[in-house]
Amino acid sequence: xxxxxxxxxxxxxxxxxxxxxxxxxxxxxxxxxxxxxxxxxxxxxxxxxxxxxxxxxxxxxxxxxxxxxxxxxxxxxxxxxxxxxxxxxxxxxxxxxxxxxxxxxxxxxxxxxxxxxxxxxxxxxxxxxxxxxxxxxxxxxxxxxxxxxxxxxxxxxxxxxxxxxxxxxxxxxxxxxxxxxxxxxxxxxxxxxxxxxxxxxxxxxxxxxxxxxxxxxxxxxxxxxxxxxxxxxxxxxxxxxxxxxxxxxxxxxxxxxxxxxxxxxxxxxxxxxxxxxxxxxxxxxxxxxxxxxxxxxxxxxxxxxxxxxxxxxxxxxxxxxxxxxxxxxxxxxxxxxxxxxxxxxxxxxxxxxxxxxxxxxxxxxxxxxxxxxxxxxxxxxxxxxxxxxxxxxxxxxxxxxxxxxxxxxxxxxxxxxxxxxxxxxxxxxxxxxxxxxxxxxxxxxxxxxx
Numbered sequence: 001x002x003x004x005x006x007x008x009x010x011x012x013x014x015x016x017x018x019x020x021x022x023x024x025x026x027x028x029x030x031x032x033x034x035x036x037x038x039x040x041x042x043x044x045x046x047x048x049x050x051x052x053x054x055x056x057x058x059x060x061x062x063x064x065x066x067x068x069x070x071x072x073x074x075x076x077x078x079x080x081x082x083x084x085x086x087x088x089x090x091x092x093x094x095x096x097x098x099x100x101x102x103x104x105x106x107x108x109x110x111x112x113x114x115x116x117x118x119x120x121x122x123x124x125x126x127x128x129x130x131x132x133x134x135x136x137x138x139x140x141x142x143x144x145x146x147x148x149x150x151x152x153x154x155x156x157x158x159x160x161x162x163x164x165x166x167x168x169x170x171x172x173x174x175x176x177x178x179x180x181x182x183x184x185x186x187x188x189x190x191x192x193x194x195x196x197x198x199x200x201x202x203x204x205x206x207x208x209x210x211x212x213x214x215x216x217x218x219x220x221x222x223x224x225x226x227x228x229x230x231x232x233x234x235x236x237x238x239x240x241x242x243x244x245x246x247x248x249x250x251x252x253x254x255x256x257x258x259x260x261x262x263x264x265x266x267x268x269x270x271x272x273x274x275x276x277x278x279x280x281x282x283x284x285x286x287x288x289x290x291x292x293x294x295x296x297x298x299x300x301x302x303x304x305x306x307x308x309x310x311x312x313x314x315x316x317x318x319x320x321x322x323x324x325x326x327x328x329x330x331x332x333x334x335x336x337x338x339x340x341x342x343x344x345x346x347x348x349x350x351x352x353x354x355x356x357x358x359x360x361x362x363x364x365x366x367x368x369x370x371x372x373x374x375x376x377x378x379x380x381x382x383x384x385x386x387x388x389x390x391x392x393x394x395x396x397x398x399x400x401x402x403x404x405x406x407x408x409x410x411x412x413x414x415x416x417x418x419x420x421x422x423x424x425x426x427x428x429x430x431x432x433x434x435x436x437x438x439x440x441x442x443x444x445x446x447x448x449x450x
Contacts (some may be wrong), residue, residue: 019089019093020088020089020090020092020093020121021040021086021089021090021093023089023121023123023124024085024086024089024120024121024123025040025089026123027119027120027123028082028120031082032289032311032312032313032317034289034296034309034311034312034313035079035289035311035317037296038287038289038296038309039079039082039083039086040086041296042083042086042284042286042287043083043086043087043089043090044090045284045305046072046083046087046259046284047087047090047091047094049282049284050068050070050072050257050259050281050282050284051068051087051091051096051205051257051259052094053068053070053281053282054068054281056201056203057201057202057203057255058200058201058253058255062255066252066254066255066256067243067255067256067257067258068256068257068258068280068281068282069257069258069259069260069276069277069278069279069280069281070257070258070259070260070279070280070281070282070283070284071211071259071260071261071262071265071268071269071279071282071283071284072084072087072259072260072261072262072283072284072285072286073262073263073265073283073284073285073286074261074262074263074285074286074288075263075286075288075319075321075322076263076321076395076397077321077395078263078286078288078319078321079286079288080209080261080262080263080286081113081116081209083261083286084101084207084209084261085116085117085120085121087207087259088101088117088121088170088205088207089121091205092134092168092170095166095203096168096203096204096205097163097166097168097169097195097202097203097204098168098169098170098171098191098202098203098204098205099168099169099170099171099204099205099206099207100171100173100183100204100205100206100207100242101113101117101170101171101172101173101207101209102173102174102175102206102207102208102209102239103172103173103174103175103209104174104175104209104210104213105174105175105176105210105213105214105235105402106174106406106429107174107429108428108429108430108431109209109210110172110173110174111431112431113172113209114138114172117170117172122134122136122170132167133167134162134167134168134169134170135154135158135159135162135167135168135169135170136170136171136172137152137153137154137169137170137171137172137186138151138152138172148178148179148182149182149185149186151179151182152171152173152179152182152183152185152186153186153190154169154171154186154187154190154191155190156189156190156191156193156194159190159191159194160194160197163191163194163195163198163202164198169191171183175208175209175210175213175214175215175235175239176214176235177234177235177238180235180238180239180241180242181238183242184238184241184242187242188250192250192251192254193251195251195253195254196251196252196253198253200253201253201254201255202251202253202254202255203255203256203257204242204243204254204255204256204257205256205257205259206239206242206243206256206257206258206259207259207261208239208258208259208260208261208277209261210261210262210402211260211261211262211265211268211277212260212262212263212264212265212266212267212268212400212402213401213402214235214236215235215236215239215260215268215277216236216267216268216271216275217236217271217274217275236275236276236277237276239258239276239277240258240276240277242256243256243258244276258277260277260279264400265283266400269283285305285307287305287306287307287308287309288307288308288309288319288321289308289309289310289311289317289318289319290308290309290310290311290318290319290323290324291310291311291315291318292308292310293306293307293308293309293310294306294309295309295310296309308323336348343415346396346411346412346415347415347449348449349394349396350394350412350415350416351449351450353392353394355450356392357392360389360390360392361389364389364390367387367388367389368387368388368389369389370388370389373387373388396408396409396412398411406425406428409424409428409433410424410425410428412435413427413428413433413435413436416435416436416438416439416442417436417437417438417439417441417442418436418438
């Protein structure tokens with residue numbers, strides 16, 4: 001092996017129609033063959049080098065605290081959730097007993113992740129067959145309307161049956177202290193007593209989506225305090241308390257792997273190491289499609305890893321992230337420097353996007369515009385795709401902090417004519433934040449700018 005070069009050894013994902021991976025892979029028709037291969041090999045890499053990097057739970061290679069922590073880095077909007085679901089599927093096929101997915105600090109993020117899990121991983125009609133296959137908590141996306149004790153309730157008898165039958169318990173939880181404490185109580189009261197009686201090691205996998213949000217300790221607030229000062233930020237410890245072996249109720253046969261997913265890993269890597277979620281055991285980077293990089297070769301047993309891989313389907317399937325925007329875009333004079341007027345910068349960017357989208361629709365003369373298709377009906381999804389224009393998207397990345405992303409979304413709505421920030425925030429939280437009709441009047445009043 002070449003010194004300093006990391007290699008990926010391709011594992012064989014389960015092909016059986018009954019496997020979690022096969023069910024998940026069948027939903028990935030929107031990905032190119034190369035992208036699917038990259039997702040599979042990267043998910044396998046995370047599984048083998050990260051989650052099972054110390055061997056099966058109970059092996060002598062595991063640390064004394066029976067916990068492994070690591071980090072998976074992926075570019076913004078490059079498929080981290082797809083990887084997270086892929087890693088979950090492979091982990092379930094490998095016999096992981098409990099999977100907890102921490103789906104962000106906001107209700108909209110929780111609903112989004114829960115919906116994707118239900119559509120792509122927990123596939124199939126609801127009924128006895130699905131109930132026998134796993135226990136999903138909460139049972140439905142509407143469960144958060146009730147009390148948190150009911151939302152995260154896992155009956156002891158159900159937990160006992162699933163664990164003994166090697167059927168997984170899957171939990172999608174909000175990363176908020178009340179939710180985490182409610183889930184922790186359920187695990188301690190209903191699940192861990194059943195784990196203790198198994199007579200074998202049990203493996204719990206905790207996947208933390210957007211691990212740079214809420215899961216980082218505040219170095220400024222905590223400076224000068226002892227490592228166990230009670231005033232510390234609570235979310236990281238509430239997460240760790242889900243499995244903390246120091247707890248009297250954590251069974252000695254429970255082994256836990258924590259994996260944080262993030263596009264901005266700096267804080268995770270540089271935070272004080274007394275954060276129980278610090279990545280101590282592994283850090284893995286996901287790959288993105290471009291026209292350069294090491295190829296995805298399923299016949300190669302010892303493939304060098306790189307940040308990108310060549311996508312033969314062409315530019316329509318490339319990942320247009322930082323390398324394209326800040327290097328190639330600058331060289332092609334496509335990057336415009338910001339002015340000292342944030343509102344003008346935002347407005348100019350949105351106008352450019354909307355006009356470019358309108359031009360695309362104009363060119364697609366055989367297609368019907370999206371507004372005209374709102375109430376249309378089609379016999380099949382393929383019929384709808386044929387009749388519809390391709391999507392247009394714009395990425396607005398205001399800052400590294402997650403909260404500022406939501407504020408940025410509110411700023412877009414305010415620019416477009418929403419009356420006030422409270423209304424804009426409610427629209428963002430609803431998950432249906434469309435541009436208002438007031439934007440039409442704005443266009444007419446500012447026609448020279450458009």
